[in-house]
Amino acid sequence: MTKLIHYRNKCIGCGICYEHQPELWRMSGKDGKATLLHSTAKKDVFVLQVSNLYKIKTQEVAGACPVKIIKIV
């Protein structure tokens, strides 16, 4: 399994994660930030366990995030 961590409070709402991986991300209509679907929140840090099938694609998305707030562990 792969764990995705999204530091949502630093999101600038550029939408790149959603464009590249719509199966995991949505853009919030409320605050314009990205939301990691099905994740659990600890304060403003969102965590999601996903199959390793998502790992390579998510690494691309994490690399493309302009503020580098998507981490993979």
Ligand code: SF4
């Ligand atoms: S790519 Fe990064 S900054 Fe852009 S919407 Fe996604 S999480 Fe936010």
